[in-house]
Amino acid sequence: VNGILLIPLAFAGLALMNAGLTRSRSAAHSLMSTLTVVAVAALAYAACGFAWQGFPDHAAYGLTVAGKQWNWIGAGRFFLSGLDFDGLDSRAAFAACFGMLGAALAAIIPLGAGEERWRLSAAAGSTALLAGWTYPLFAHWVWGGGWLAQLGASYGLGSGFVDTGGAGTIQVVGGLTALSVSWILGPRRGKYNQEGMPSAMPGHNAVFVLFGALLALLGWFGLNSAGAILFYGAAPGRVALVAINTTLAAASALLAAALVTRTRFGKPDAWLSANGWTGGLAASSASAAFLAPAEAIIVGLVAGVLVTFSVEWLELHLEVDDPGGAISVHAVAGLWGLLAAGFLGRFPGAAGGGQWLAQLAGITTLLGFVLPLTYGVNWALNRISPYRVTLDGERQGMDLHELGANAYPELASHLEDFTQR
Amino acid sequence: MTAIAVLPSPPLRLSFFLAGMGVEVVGLAVAVRSHLPVREDRG
Numbered sequence: 007v008n009g010i011l012l013i014p015l016a017f018a019g020l021a022l023m024n025a026g027l028t029r030s031r032s033a034a035h036s037l038m039s040t041l042t043v044v045a046v047a048a049l050a051y052a053a054c055g056f057a058w059q060g061f062p063d064h065a066a067y068g069l070t071v072a073g074k075q076w077n078w079i080g081a082g083r084f085f086l087s088g089l090d091f092d093g094l095d096s097r098a099a100f101a102a103c104f105g106m107l108g109a110a111l112a113a114i115i116p117l118g119a120g121e122e123r124w125r126l127s128a129a130a131g132s133t134a135l136l137a138g139w140t141y142p143l144f145a146h147w148v149w150g151g152g153w154l155a156q157l158g159a160s161y162g163l164g165s166g167f168v169d170t171g172g173a174g175t176i177q178v179v180g181g182l183t184a185l186s187v188s189w190i191l192g193p194r195r196g197k198y199n200q201e202g203m204p205s206a207m208p209g210h211n212a213v214f215v216l217f218g219a220l221l222a223l224l225g226w227f228g229l230n231s232a233g234a235i236l237f238y239g240a241a242p243g244r245v246a247l248v249a250i251n252t253t254l255a256a257a258s259a260l261l262a263a264a265l266v267t268r269t270r271f272g273k274p275d276a277w278l279s280a281n282g283w284t285g286g287l288a289a290s291s292a293s294a295a296f297l298a299p300a301e302a303i304i305v306g307l308v309a310g311v312l313v314t315f316s317v318e319w320l321e322l323h324l325e326v327d328d329p330g331g332a333i334s335v336h337a338v339a340g341l342w343g344l345l346a347a348g349f350l351g352r353f354p355g356a357a358g359g360g361q362w363l364a365q366l367a368g369i370t371t372l373l374g375f376v377l378p379l380t381y382g383v384n385w386a387l388n389r390i391s392p393y394r395v396t397l398d399g400e401r402q403g404m405d406l407h408e409l410g411a412n413a414y415p416e417l418a419s420h421l422e423d424f425t426q427r
Numbered sequence: 428m429t430a431i432a433v434l435p436s437p438p439l440r441l442s443f444f445l446a447g448m449g450v451e452v453v454g455l456a457v458a459v460r461s462h463l464p465v466r467e468d469r470g
Contacts, residue, residue, distance in 0.1 A: 071432050161431055189462045202466060325464060360437075363444065367431060374451045377458075 009228040009245065010100065013107040016225020017044060019218045020114050023280065024330045026214025028121045031403025033210060034413035039117050039126055043133040047110040050138035057082040059105055059142040061098040062151035074160045076153040080146050097236060104232055105145060108176045109137035111229075115180030118330020119188040120393070123195075123400055126408050128393040135383045136183055144376055145175050149237045154371065157364045164361025165353040167368035170238055171230035171291035173343040178372050179380070181288075181337025184328065186381040190388050193327030195400050204321050207329070212276050219260075219280040226252050226287045234295030239354060244295045251294040252287065255306035259286025259339075262310030278314055281331040285313035288336050289343030293351035301350040308346070309339040344369055 021040040028036050060066050060080020068077040082088065089099045113133040120129065147154040148169050158166035169175055198204055209215060231248040234240035240248075263282025267275035289309035290302060297305065316334035320326040326333065348365030387393075394400075399407035406412055430443035 074432065076432075157431065163431070198464075200466070202464065324459060324462075326462075363431075363441070366444070366448070367428070370448055370451055371428075373455060377455075 009231040010104050010107065012228030013104075013111065013225050013232070016111055016222050016229065017107075017114060019220070019222030019225055020111070020118070020284075022214045022218030022221065023284065024114070024118045024121060024218075026211040026218060027118070027209035027277065027330045029207065029403075030210040030414050030417055031412065032122045032405055034411070035126065035404035035408055036117070036121060037413075038409060039124070039129050040114055042126060042130050043113040043117060044110040046130045046133040047113040047137035048106055050134045051106045051109040051142070052086055054084050054138050055109055055142040056080075056086055056102045056105055057084050057142075058139070059101075059145040060150035060152075061101050062155075064098065064150070066146070066151065068153075075156065077151055077156060078147070078153060079143060080150050100232070101149065101236055104236060105142070105149075108145070108172050108229070109141045111172075111225075112141050112176045112180035112183070113137055115177070115332050115336045116184040116187045118332030118335075119184035119328040120191055121329040122404060123191055123394050124187065125393060125395050128387070128391055131387050131391060132183070132187065132384055132393075135387065136179075136380070140183070140376065140380050140383060141175070141179055143379075144179055144372070147371070148175050148368070149233075154364075154368050157367060158356065162360060163364035163367070164348075164356045164359065165238075165364070167364045168238065168293060168296075168347055168351060168353050168361070169233075169291070169344060169368065170240070170293055170295050171226070171233040173288060173290075173292035173340040173347075174368055174372055176229070177288040177291060177336040177340035178344070179376055181333050181335070181340060182372065182377045183380045183384070184332035185326070185337060186377070186384045187393070188326050188328050188333065189381070190384055191327075191394050193325065194329070195397065197327045198325060202325060204325075204327075209277065209329070215277060215280045219283045222284055222287060223253065223256055226256075226291065230291055230294040233291075238295070240295045247299075248294045250299055251297050251302035252290045254299055254302040255290035255294070255309065256283045256286040258303045258306030259283055259289070259310030259313070262307045263314045266311055266314045278317060278331075281317065281335050282310035282313045285309045285335045285339035288339040289346065291340070292343035293347035293353075296347075296351045296353050301346075305343060305346045305350070309342055312338055312342055341369055341372070 025036040058080050065081040066077050068075050091099045146152045154167035157163040231245045260283040264274035264279045286306035286309045313334045316338045348362030430440050434440040
């Protein structure tokens with residue numbers, strides 16, 4: 007469970023990837039946004055998030071339908087009060103720590119989609135609602151003894167909806183928020199021409215992106231091992247299997263993405279391969295502790311291919327401008343991981359053979375409930391305080407416009423500044 | 428969700444569930460299309 011302490015390395019990894027995938031004029035803003043959303047998410051989750059997420063056998067509100075309990079939201083105390091940090095029942099305290107770091111990680115994901123045009127204060131407001139409401143609500147259903155987790159005991163659907171390391175609760179919730187934010191913000195200025203054809207806007211630092219992907223692996227060791235032990239009772243000895251499967255999923259996803267891009271473009275694409283690697287990590291989070299290593303390779307291979315095509319499809323056909331690839335990496339690969347867990351995973355305490363149906367129930371809930379919820383919340387916030395930076399700010403770069411200083415002062419002049427004069 | 432809660436027969440439950448998913452897919456397609464920019468010069 008002490009693997010929880012590795013999770014902040016996933017923050018660092020994603021932060022570096024997001025910063026590297028932006029243009030140089032917005033690099034400092036990208037990292038500052040990450041620090042800000044981590045801060046806001048931690049506060050919001052501690053204030054009310056864990057109270058609503060709850061923990062199995064803790065107080066919760068539920069409905070009774072056809073004689074079965076449908077537990078829908080926790081009824082804990084605000085500001086983490088009442089948690090036993092010293093006693094024998096410290097699992098809830100560990101769950102609160104895991105949840106706080108998970109909420110912060112989920113909040114970093116939408117930043118990748120909103121790069122170069124999402125105002126800092128708007129991102130902070132959006133994060134407060136994500137970490138204080140949307141994330142805890144779904145986390146309660148999955149990890150707090152809520153109705154998705156109860157599908158196994160109540161209706162014989164395997165072990166109920168299973169998500170051992172947050173493929174759905176962290177990755178897909180963050181990825182669907184990224185999609186909502188991208189829709190609300192619209193594409194970056196100059197991204198699409200009059201005919202709707204996208205132009206390339208390469209990131210400014212491939213080294214950040216590739217090193218960030220490596221760093222993220224360490225964070226995912228923490229996510230996947232701590233989640234499986236805390237919420238699904240995996241034996242601590244399974245940490246070795248988690249580390250093997252997490253690495254295999256990321257490795258096979260990277261190779262799949264590199265192979266696809268090499269076949270299509272003649273050379274392996276470093277940016278897309280790094281995104282494939284992270285997509286493999288996201289997909290592994292659904293069931294890394296309960297897969298055979300060969301199955302983890304399958305999960306990773308499919309995730310790598312999916313990420314590669316999804317990035318292109320979103321950009322080219324749906325005109326969704328997602329500079330960090332957050333939607334493909336976290337939402338698409340995460341959903342695949344959840345589905346694969348239904349067919350490949352062997353979970354403890356499974357009652358009946360309906361595991362895949364339980365996973366489908368979770369996936370439909372994410373797409374049919376969480377997506378409209380997070381879109382609605384962000385849409386309302388955007389009406390109160392517009393998300394998008396002004397045209398001048400976008401032209402100037404987010405660093406100078408919002409922070410007053412560039413990340414790279416020696417590169418302070420931009421091409422568009424010259425063309426305007 | 429309703430199918431899981433009230434239909435005990437697995438085939439019936441699955442059919443109802445898949446029909447619900449179909450409706451959801453249609454809803455998602457409408458949501459995606461509504462976010463595509465409108466261009467007057469497109470045929």
